[in-house]
Amino acid sequence: MEVARCKEGITLYQRKYTLDLLQQSRHFACKSTSTPMEYNTKLQADSGEPLPAISYAVDCLSQFRTTPTKPHQQAAFKILRYLKTSPTQGLFFPSNNTTVLKGYSNSDWGAFLDTRRSITSWCFFLGSALISWKSKKHITVSRSSTEA
Structure with a gap:
């Protein structure tokens, strides 16, 4: 790093x-x-x-x-x-950042063709700085986009 x-x-x-x-x-x-x-x-x-x-x-x-x-x-x-x-692309934490917390999520229903499992992803920003993210494949097969 x-x-x-x-x-x-x-x-x-x-x-x-x-x-x-x-x-x-x-x-x-x-x-x-x-x-x-x-x-x-x-x-x-x-x-x-x-x-x-x-x-x-x-x-x-x-x-x-x-x-x-x-x-x-x-x-x-x-x-x-x-x-x-861009080998130097990375995470930028600005010195004049705000303390506003924003979160985003997404789900890809049946994304994996072999198992038909869905993926759920999310990320959180503190101001404009990315502070946390995750992407997870479900352990069961969702029967609807709502369930995913």
């Missing part, structure tokens, strides 16, 4: 880790992309030919770590290309 301080506030980022990840995965010279994953990407456990063991840095792909396939690898490579766009 790296910390950059200035009179406007503090930024936390992982530049060295990101650059090391790109170097180790041989994606340092890859073309960058503006998004980490296509919004409509839906991966399944058996969506392609099996690949050797791959370690994914993103929770969305980690559920397929026991049997990764070519589409999973392509999704991971897209994430690496996204990381290349």
Whole structure:
């Protein structure tokens, strides 16, 4: 974790880790992309030919770590290309922040094609600073969007 301080506030980022990840995965010279994953990407456990063991840095792909396939690898490579766009992007905590607490939530009903489980996500901001976030896959299958 790296910390950059200035009179406007503090930024936390992982530049060295990101650059090391790109170097180790041989994606340092890859073309960058503006998004980490296509919004409509839906991966399944058996969506392609099996690949050797791959370690994914993103929770969305980690559920397929026991049997990764070519589409999973392509999704991971897209994430690496996204990381290349801004290795110094991080969390910014402004020095003139307000104490207004804001929260947002979202639910994706039946998001996982293999299990039909839903995902619930939330995040909280103190002023403009992100202070907490979570995304969780439900343990049961929801029968409606309201239940999700």
